[in-house]
Amino acid sequence: MGDFQLSNGCFEVKSTFGNYLVDFSSHKEFLDNTNHAKTILVIDKTIYKSYQSSFTNFLQKNILVIDSSEKSKSFEYATTILNELLKKKIKKDYTLIAIGGGTLQDLTAFTASIIYRGIKWNFIPTTLLAQCDSCIGSKTSINFQSYKNVLGNFYPPKKVIIDVEFLESLPSSEIKSGIGEMIHYFYFEKNIFLKEIFANYDKLVTRKK
Ligand SMILES: NC(=O)c1ccc[n+]([C@@H]2O[C@H](COP(=O)([O-])OP(=O)(O)OC[C@H]3O[C@@H](n4cnc5c(N)ncnc54)[C@H](O)[C@@H]3O)[C@@H](O)[C@H]2O)c1
Known part of the structure; x- marks a missing residue:
């Protein structure tokens, strides 16, 4: 991974594997401005249930809902997803939009x-961990047999949309993890926010103002 550059309030990540933009904006606006016909949304099941109104403009054939868990982050499950995408008649010029946490990100x-030797994808991270960590770095990792994160590559998205609205429904355990x-x-950067986090930890976890 390379350096970061700021442009219009967004981060541009300069990466050896391809540059990409990290934009802090509304996921609804982003989805409204996508080419619906050539996009397949790959959505975490919990997000699909809780934010259904965000996806009503998309046809069911352009939506794939995934029950993402450490167990489903497997090579076998990746082949199930490939199968579903082919059934949906995905073509090389299609874009996948991953909407979920780090697990859904890795699978998508x-x-x-690997499909058609690589198609475009965008990422809308919905967990704190995915918004503050995994969305940067371009890594894809899936589990194989009993080994965690042993298969994968570097394959950056074209765009990352960070919408903090998603954190409102996130359980405290996932806030703690992020x-x-x-x-x-x-800690390693001796960043000033470290003290603020320690001072406001309880409020952050319970999201009380
Ligand atoms: N590729 C990378 O660079 C990288 C980096 C760090 C971690 N990871 C991987 O990320 C995975 C962990 O990801 P994670 O911590 O984001 O969790 P996750 O994606 O497993 O999600 C945790 C739970 O939160 C639910 N959820 C997601 N968003 C929600 C929301 N807004 N509201 C309510 N519930 C929501 C999910 O359905 C799931 O049940 C691990 O498999 C780890 O290996 C990848």
Whole structure:
């Protein structure tokens, strides 16, 4: 991975594997402005249930709902996704939009990297961990047999849309998990936000204002 550049309030990540933009904006606006006919949304089941109104403009044939869990982040399940995408008559000029946490990200990015020798994908991260950590770095990792994250490659999205609205429905356990990731970066960078996190930890976890 390369360096970061700021443009119009967005991060541009300069990566050896391809540059991409990290945009802090509304997922609804982004989805409204996509080419619906050539896009397949790959959505975490929990997100699909809780944010259904965001996806009503898409036809069912352009939506794939995934029950994402560590168990489903497997080579076998990736082949199930490939099968579903082919049944949906996906073509090389289609784009996948992954909407979910790090698990859904890994599965979708891996799938996007191998179908038709690689198609475009975008990412809308919905967990704190995915918004603050995994959406940067271009890694795709899936589990194989009893080994975690042993299969994968580097395959960056074209765009990452970070919409903090998703954090409102996130359970405290997942907020804690994301804060853990943030702390390890802040600790080594001696970042000023580290003190703020420690001082406001309870409020952050319960999201009380
Ligand atoms: N590719 C990378 O660079 C990278 C980096 C770090 C971690 N990871 C991987 O990420 C995975 C963990 O991802 P994660 O911590 O984002 O969790 P996750 O994607 O497994 O999601 C955790 C749970 O939260 C639910 N969820 C997601 N968004 C929600 C929301 N907005 N509201 C309510 N519920 C929501 C999901 O349905 C799931 O049940 C691990 O498999 C790890 O290996 C990948």
